Amino acid sequence: MSAEAAGPIPTTRTPNVRTLKLAESVFVPVFALVGSFLIFSLFLLVIGKSPVDFFTLVWTGGFGSSFSIQQSLQRSAPLILTALAFAIPARIGLTMIGAEGALVLGGFTAAAIAIPLVTSGAAAPVAWLIMAITSMAAGGLWIGLAGWLRHYRGVNETISSLLLSYIAIAIMNFFVEGALRDPASANKPSTMPIGDAYRIGSIPGTDVHWGFAAGVVLAIILYILMSRTTFGFAARMTGGNVRAAKAQGLPVGFLVVTCCAIAGCCAGLAGFFEVTVIHGQANASLVAGYGFTGILVAFLARHNPLMIVPVAIIFGAIAAAGGLVQRRMGMPDATVLVLQGIIFVVLLASDTLYGRIKFFQPEARGDRT
Structure with a gap:
């Protein structure tokens, strides 16, 4: 039977290696950031403070108004x-x-x-x-x-x-x-x-x-x-x-x-x-x-x-x-430094995840490049 008679060969859309690596490079830092926030929330609970109040104030102080946004941009320079x-x-x-x-x-x-x-x-x-x-x-x-x-x-x-x-x-x-x-x-x-x-x-x-x-x-x-x-x-x-x-x-x-x-x-x-x-x-x-x-x-x-x-x-x-x-x-102004320190430690630890998450590995998924 000819290829024409057999009809088109079915294909599946699979992400290539570059797309998977890009997705991994985004997922791991975001995962580390979320994990850091959770750990810091436990720290706040231990000292008797509300994590919800803290992160609400961080959002308000950083992006809650035009003045806050401009202060954030200035601090980021x-x-x-x-x-x-x-x-x-x-x-x-x-x-x-x-x-x-x-x-x-x-x-x-x-x-x-x-x-x-x-x-x-x-x-x-x-x-x-x-x-x-x-x-x-x-x-x-x-x-x-x-x-x-x-x-x-x-x-x-x-x-x-x-x-x-x-x-x-x-x-x-x-x-x-x-x-x-x-x-x-x-x-x-x-x-x-x-x-x-x-x-x-x-x-x-x-x-x-x-x-x-x-x-x-x-x-x-x-x-x-x-x-x-x-x-x-x-x-x-x-x-x-x-x-x-x-x-x-x-x-x-x-x-x-x-x-x-x-x-x-x-x-x-x-x-x-x-x-x-x-x-x-x-x-x-x-x-x-x-x-x-x-x-x-x-x-x-x-x-x-x-x-x-x-x-x-x-x-x-x-x-x-x-x-x-x-x-x-x-809370002391240095509280944000504690948060930054936790983020840094968790981020360094998360570096070991690269290449280990099967979802982002073409070989484990059976994808072809």
């Missing part, structure tokens, strides 16, 4: 940039946790370079450009140094980037409490204030500063760079198998140092906005933990620059709701 500072090296197989130091050093550099600019009466746009460039350069050199030590000297990048963060904070404290200290800052050592004329305002029509817009634009650019260019393909190949990348003649050292420098530039830019928008000078307030929270954001986003933006907004909303939780429930 440094998280987007520091998450990118972790995600880009992760794409090449490195675990860089030094974004906090790069942010502090970038902010301090911006405040330090602003002193002669303000004194000379430079135009504000020119001053912003110079401050932003120097901040990004300082952050890029700092994280780039950790990448150089990793590739050319075999120094563990996690340890070196963490130690470099402490060194960066110490450098800022040395100058802020010494040569660059403003005599008027008696209670809290700080650099000279940059002045209102050199502060960067908000996006027109909103209370959200331009750091959020810069973070979104950078996320899009870095997504294109890492996913749609030969540089990104080479970086991903290096992250997958360094030996194979070297065998193919890829410039592994250049890729490692460049990705780390890009990461440092993102964190340094976050420091620039912290000084020019939030604080107006460099002091101990720059050490706010954004660099470490950015690690959590990047993990939850699976190191995807585009996914970092919505995840950072969620964490920005949680942070923005901290004050409301404190006032309404009589």
Whole structure:
């Protein structure tokens, strides 16, 4: 019997490997997030607080009004940039946790370079450009140094980037409490204030500063760079198998140092906005933990620059709701930090689920690619 006589061969629609992997990459973080909320709810019940009231207040404080939404977006700005500072090296197989130091050093550099600019009466746009460039350069050199030590000297990048963060904070404290200290800052050592004329305002029509817009634009650019260019393909190949990348003649050292420098530039830019928008000078307030929270954001986003933006907004909303939780429930503002810590631990534990859930494995389902 011919194939025509037998009729068409019946086919079934089955998802391909790429679709299953994408679904798995969404399911596991969401599962970890829900699990974290359940564990935190048990914690609230133990201390005699209502989980329903807590999460209601978090929603209200983060997204309940136009003001709340704008506060959430503003809080998410440094998280987007520091998450990118972790995600880009992760794409090449490195675990860089030094974004906090790069942010502090970038902010301090911006405040330090602003002193002669303000004194000379430079135009504000020119001053912003110079401050932003120097901040990004300082952050890029700092994280780039950790990448150089990793590739050319075999120094563990996690340890070196963490130690470099402490060194960066110490450098800022040395100058802020010494040569660059403003005599008027008696209670809290700080650099000279940059002045209102050199502060960067908000996006027109909103209370959200331009750091959020810069973070979104950078996320899009870095997504294109890492996913749609030969540089990104080479970086991903290096992250997958360094030996194979070297065998193919890829410039592994250049890729490692460049990705780390890009990461440092993102964190340094976050420091620039912290000084020019939030604080107006460099002091101990720059050490706010954004660099470490950015690690959590990047993990939850699976190191995807585009996914970092919505995840950072969620964490920005949680942070923005901290004050409301404190006032309404009589709980310390640090309660949201407990929630973040639980999310981080559960998220790390959930990483073992990848490749183990049969529903997302084509072989277990009998699917064909």
